Amino acid sequence: MSFNEVTVRERIRTALTPRLTEMGLTQADVGDGMSLTQSGVLDSFALMELIGRLEQDLHVELDFESVEPEQFTTVKGLAAAFVKALTA
Amino acid sequence: MEERGVQEEAVIVSRPAPDHLWTYFERAWRTAPERLALHVDGRGWTYAELAVRALAVSEAVQRHQPNGPFVGLHAHRSIGAYAGLLGILHAGKAYVPLNPQVPADRLSTIAGLADLELIVADAAREASAQDLAARRSAPCGIVLAGDAIGPAAPHRAGQEAYMLFTSGSTGVPKGVPIRHASVVAYVEHLLERFEAGPEDRFSQTFELTFDLSVHDLFVCWAAGASLHVLPQDQLMAPARFIREHGITQWFSVPSAAVLLDRMRLLKPGAFPSLRVSAFCGEPLPADLAVKWAAATPNGRVENLYGPTEATIAITGHVLDPAAPKARHGILCIGRPFPGARVRVVDADGNDAPIGELWLGGPQLSTGYWKDPERTATAFVIGGPDRERYYRTGDQVQRDADGDLYFISRLDDQVKVRGHRIELQEVNQVLKAVSGGAFAYALAHPVRDGIAQGIEAFLPLALQAEGASILEACALRLPEYMVPARLHFTDDIPFTTSGKADLRALRARLEEPARTGDR
Numbered sequence: 001m002s003f004n005e006v007t008v009r010e011r012i013r014t015a016l017t018p019r020l021t022e023m024g025l026t027q028a029d030v031g032d033g034m035s036l037t038q039s040g041v042l043d044s045f046a047l048m049e050l051i052g053r054l055e056q057d058l059h060v061e062l063d064f065e066s067v068e069p070e071q072f073t074t075v076k077g078l079a080a081a082f083v084k085a086l087t088a
Numbered sequence: 089m090e091e092r093g094v095q096e097e098a099v100i101v102s103r104p105a106p107d108h109l110w111t112y113f114e115r116a117w118r119t120a121p122e123r124l125a126l127h128v129d130g131r132g133w134t135y136a137e138l139a140v141r142a143l144a145v146s147e148a149v150q151r152h153q154p155n156g157p158f159v160g161l162h163a164h165r166s167i168g169a170y171a172g173l174l175g176i177l178h179a180g181k182a183y184v185p186l187n188p189q190v191p192a193d194r195l196s197t198i199a200g201l202a203d204l205e206l207i208v209a210d211a212a213r214e215a216s217a218q219d220l221a222a223r224r225s226a227p228c229g230i231v232l233a234g235d236a237i238g239p240a241a242p243h244r245a246g247q248e249a250y251m252l253f254t255s256g257s258t259g260v261p262k263g264v265p266i267r268h269a270s271v272v273a274y275v276e277h278l279l280e281r282f283e284a285g286p287e288d289r290f291s292q293t294f295e296l297t298f299d300l301s302v303h304d305l306f307v308c309w310a311a312g313a314s315l316h317v318l319p320q321d322q323l324m325a326p327a328r329f330i331r332e333h334g335i336t337q338w339f340s341v342p343s344a345a346v347l348l349d350r351m352r353l354l355k356p357g358a359f360p361s362l363r364v365s366a367f368c369g370e371p372l373p374a375d376l377a378v379k380w381a382a383a384t385p386n387g388r389v390e391n392l393y394g395p396t397e398a399t400i401a402i403t404g405h406v407l408d409p410a411a412p413k414a415r416h417g418i419l420c421i422g423r424p425f426p427g428a429r430v431r432v433v434d435a436d437g438n439d440a441p442i443g444e445l446w447l448g449g450p451q452l453s454t455g456y457w458k459d460p461e462r463t464a465t466a467f468v469i470g471g472p473d474r475e476r477y478y479r480t481g482d483q484v485q486r487d488a489d490g491d492l493y494f495i496s497r498l499d500d501q502v503k504v505r506g507h508r509i510e511l512q513e514v515n516q517v518l519k520a521v522s523g524g525a526f527a528y529a530l531a532h533p534v535r536d537g538i539a540q541g542i543e544a545f546l547p548l549a550l551q552a553e554g555a556s557i558l559e560a561c562a563l564r565l566p567e568y569m570v571p572a573r574l575h576f577t578d579d580i581p582f583t584t585s586g587k588a589d590l591r592a593l594r595a596r597l598e599e600p601a602r603t604g605d606r
Contacts, residue, residue, distance in 0.1 A: 022558075022573065023555060023558060024555025037321075040562065043567075043568075043572075044343075045343075045347070045505075045540050048350045062351075064351035
């Protein structure tokens with residue numbers, strides 16, 4: 001299986017869907033560069049849970065030491081961090 | 089006393105305790121004007137630079153001559169926030185934080201409750217400050233903070249230093265005014281306890297609406313040290329910030345440590361710069377504290393406890409990583425600070441090993457703002473000493489050594505990531521925005537002894553309106569009080585006394601997905 005940023009972004013968006021539905025939002029409301037925590041979509045604990053699930057799905061662990069904190073709160077930044085970990 | 093790790097020779101030069109918080113700042117400014125006082129929003133400010141900006145605010149506040157003891161502070165993690173706070177104090181007024189992250193409706197309510205006639209704002213919040221002022225029924229002025237102008241004017245000391253609003257069970261926030269003298273009693277002890285000095289570099293994680301921020305600002309500035317404000321987007325992952333700023337004194341809710349641990353960043357030796365790490369605001373799991381201690385090999389871990397009504401924190405415990413004192417995995421909250429009085433009181437009002445914690449001494453608030461009824465219920469004269477005590481509503485246990493352990497709340501108050509929430513206030517708002525006959529909120533899920541959020545039960549007929557109900561809540565309540573999830577059912581279990589059986593409702597949340605949830 002090969003992953004690139006587009007497929008990983010799709011995975012993240014799929015994982016977010018239940019939460020978005022709950023909030024009355026659609027995929028279109030969440031831009032790739034939008035902060036998921038500051039926009040109120042996820043709190044920091046829910047974000048860590050999402051990351052944990054993705055780590056299990058993709059059989060990889062993120063290196064939080066090298067990820068900028070502001071990076072993993074967006075779909076775009078998170079996808080980039082996963083692709084980096086998957087190709088390392 | 090638990091003075092493990094505290095050196096015999098005190099670092100702090102002996103000097104009289106001031107009667108006003110500004111004096112702490114002024115002493116450091118006069119001693120070393122070119123020393124770093126603050127790092128916020130990407131740059132550093134010396135004591136002199138911060139002082140002239142604070143004095144400019146003070147002068148403007150005095151020109152406005154607002155009636156009443158309180159002035160609003162509508163600013164966030166900016167030079168204007170800190171210059172504004174100091175300027176209000178210098179002008180002899182007390183500050184009421186109006187956190188821009190809180191919905192405008194709630195800020196407007198608070199501005200009304202506190203009778204604000206003046207709001208100090210940072211440059212980025214000028215427009216929303218104007219909106220807030222326009223919504224006041226009485227005239228309300230605006231002062232912009234952050235620029236350096238104006239000479240030093242003599243300050244007149246008011247009694248109060250700040251007023252914070254906590255969640256109220258009737259649906260209206262409660263104002264808790266705190267006097268300079270109460271903060272000074274706290275700061276004097278903490279300077280010594282944490283051996284704070286000019287070389288220290290303090291973290292600033294807490295919102296100004298949370299009284300633990302007052303520790304960050306005034307223990308730091310009283311020591312002549314520098315304050316390092318975490319940018320919003322680094323609060324959940326402060327590892328790099330701690331290292332880049334060489335933080336020596338860390339203070340946060342335990343949740344911050346939980347997140348670092350989940351990111352696998354709480355590794356042994358990870359933060360060698362930290363001398364003191366203090367946690368407060370929610371139960372501290374003992375195993376987490378031990379991990380933090382291993383990550384900070386040159387420091388010690390302190391668990392502090394205290395309600396807003398008793399000024400920041402009033403008991404403390406130094407962790408012994410080899411033998412942590414804990415009960416059900418939660419670290420003990422230790423013993424009262426010098427000068428504080430503590431009683432553990434059973435249902436009949438007698439001293440007992442397990443019971444409600446009553447607090448007395450100089451750190452006590454004068455009572456709730458313009459609410460004599462609730463003040464009379466919570467602040468009582470009692471005990472053999474016939475002293476004034478605040479009834480915390482916290483159930484605690486005291487062991488043979490005199491160390492206290494938090495057990496539970498005696499009422500509907502819960503803590504979510506350190507924020508104090510009256511579930512009744514959430515219920516009132518849910519009922520108001522949904523028009524439903526009932527609403528039952530509870531803290532869920534609870535992991536590692538820490539509540540992660542709020543969930544609520546509403547009538548089944550409202551099922552289709554879940555998203556709009558949550559949206560309406562978000563306009564009236566701060567983010568941490570908005571339920572993460574709504575459950576719709578007409579089948580509410582009741583206890584024999586006719587109250588909703590929250591324990592049974594909680595048990596349902598532990599079950600796998602049920603129909604009617606969203």
